[in-house]
Amino acid sequence: MSRFRPTFFIPLIAFLGLAIIGGLALQGTLSGSRNPNQLPSVLIGKPAPDVPLPLLQDSQAELALDAYRGQPLLVNFFASWCAPCRAEAPALEHLSNQISIIGIAYKDRPQDTQKFLQQYGNPFVAIGRDDDGRAGMAWGVYGVPETYLIDPSGQIKWRHAGPLTRDVITSQLMQKLAEMQ
């Protein structure tokens, strides 16, 4: 080639650009900082939605999240018909020694919820009933189980969609909890 031709490099530059973008995305996925399956919650940093819910044990009484202000709180949406909820039951049981957990039975029949708790244990300090999923909608729930971490001032700090695994608890939840204290 006797003459320098800049157009010759266009495909090369385009390829390098794509390779860099792909490489960064792959690195994020491998290191766990980027998970395309997890939708980010828009409620992070916002106050927890205040949707009045009847209590499972006493449908005349209402679940009041405000009563738990001043301490970190986990809110767990679950249902008896949800298989991953069974899988995460031991993890919640374990966590209940360290933090108060509120359960919200999502689109479940009360008698089924009761049976579920008898079978898999009850790690919750209180359980609200979201019979028609309206509270779930206010929280941006798109499937159960989903777990939210609320700080002492009542703000949502973290959300996890899907069952809480050992990895999620140690690498994410415990870190967020430590930041709070």
Next chain:
Amino acid sequence: MIRSCLYILLISGFVIGAGTLMPPLVGTATAITAEEMLADPLLETRARNLSQKLRCLVCQNQSIDDSDADLAKDLRREVRTQLVQGKTDEAILSDLRAKYGDFVLLAPPMAKNTMALWLAPIGFLLLGIGITLGIRRRATVPAPSPISHADRAQIEALKQNHKTASKPDQP
């Protein structure tokens, strides 16, 4: 070789550009059931229109109008409840955006973080046009064909031959 690379770039630019400008092929299938529908046909039309703009978050590439998922059904009901309450279409969309984020909208909104997405097709199109014009302009100027050493030697040889062959005739 270079030219074919450039043409591939150009064509992909056109394809991407056309893909974003053309309306998508919308399926006619719908998951809505009769009891979900509103009595008021005007409100029902608005509900259907809104449902086609909202993503079913569990199926992700279907609108809530198309999806049979439980969550899609709940969202359809929510849209209709809010319509009956007299909310505007914009208010309903922004309410759902506040709960589920931009992802709930099938068309990403124009914002700082989606600018690249919206402008890239136009950029590709301009790039393609620029490259085509560049190629065409170059093609109209014929490059002088260089004479190789072999050619030159042959010419010299012919000249010599001509001279020696024509000498005897010259006075």
